[in-house]
Amino acid sequence: MPEPGTRVVLGVGAGIAAYKVCELLRRLTETGHDVHVVPTPDALRFVGAATWAALSGHPVATDVWTDVAAVPHVRLGRRADLVFVAPATADLLVRAANGRADDLLTSTLLTARCPVVYAPAMHTEMWEHPATQANVSVLRDRGSIVVEPAAGRLTGADSGPGRLPEPAELFEVARRVLARGALAGDLSGRHVVVSAGGTREAIDPVRFIGNRSSGLQGYALARTAVARGARVTVVAANVALPDPAGARVVRVGSAEEMGKAVREAAHEADAVIMAAAVADFRPVDYRTTKIKKSETAEPEPIRLTKNPDILAELVAARPGGQVIVGFAAETDDVLEHGRAKLARKGCDLLVVNQVGEHLAFGAADNAAIVLAADGTAVEVPRGPKEALAEVVWDLVAARLG
Helix, strand or coil: CCCCCCEEEEEECCCCCHHHHHHHHHHHHHCCCEEEEEECHHHHHCCCHHHHHHHHCCCCCCCCCCCHHHCHHHHHHHHCCEEEEEEECHHHHHHHHCCCCCCHHHHHHHHCCCCEEEEECCCHHHHHCHHHHHHHHHHHHCCCEECECEEEECCCCCEEEEECCCHHHHHHHHHHHHHHHHHCCCCCCCEEEEEEEECCEECCCCCEECCCCCCHHHHHHHHHHHHCCCEEEEEEECCCCCCCCEEEEEEECCHHHHHHHHHHHHCCCCEEEECCECCCEEECCCCCCCCCCCCCCCCCCCCEEECCCHHHHHHHHCCCCCEEEEEEEECCCHHHHHHHHHHHHCCCEEEEEECECCECCCCCEEEEEEEECCCCEEEEEEEEHHHHHHHHHHHHHHHHC
16 A cells, blocks of 8 residues: 555546556555546547546646646646656657646646656557657656557557557556655666566477466566666566566567577666576477377387576676576575576576475565675565565666666
8 A cells, every 4th residue: 555645646648548547547546546637638538527537536627727826737746756647648758858838747747856657658650750769768868767658459450569558557667666756767778688487398289398487576577677767678488467567578488489589688688687487408309299198108208408598698698787687496405506506607696586386486475585696695585576576676776886
């Protein structure tokens, strides 16, 4: 639950995705936030003032002349703990980047001294236009968090990058930014890569060698990085979770596919976190047809070979200044095996956790010890996986400088 008196200004741009923001507003108010909705004048063509007022419990205005004695264009921004703009249209982004103050929302953005989050939504061509990207860069350079749009169905039959992320994921961004307060945005301008899930090594068209990793810890790391302002690429292996808002998700299946995708993404990354459970071995022979069960004979042994060591390859090829984090899932002698793995791999940090039945894999919580190459160690007690994610990013941010 938020701290008592937590105030959110929810800015709404003039885009068709404004209807989805009603659900974001509902989630914010139901978790105890005091939300003032400030739409642009044209945003009311999509969702009317009566709807925003009913859902927020506050009157809605778009201009600085309504209730002028209260000086709303100054009061709202000064009192807010968070300003969250969704959908942030191309027009709204350019006005914000240039410091315009021609309606109540842009005036509020100028007076806000709290974290500001923009969730853009527009057609692909508009999002990818150099002018829009330049405005986004300006806002990020000033410390604002700009959540990358999702890819998917847009207005009409169009599809591509530019879709507003789902309200539940936007709510997670808002919740995490509010939790960090003035410390939000410390990863602004950084590109980070996070691997998540568990690889599967095919035996035949229907069988595979795999593990129990759900991707929950990797996605918690990704969501936390987005809320701290980073541009995030997630390489997800067999993950059945909603895409984190603001992250680009690359889907893979096997260890070889993951290695290729991570290496490509890591080429220009400031930090790489290998949270995925990558299979150490794969079958030597892949059967193109299903292996039939014999009623009389035992199955033939499956010969295995080693998979490439993705973490070691990343360390060997990393550019200067890149921070690399590995994960070690152990069942016994956790610290002993963890320290040995850190020495072998040569990464900057190694997150060591004990796995087993109802431990780590598929669970909502986690506990770990984060070992560092300089010999230090940070113990993280059992708690939500996002708590571990915050600690890991704190340690990464300190090493990025």
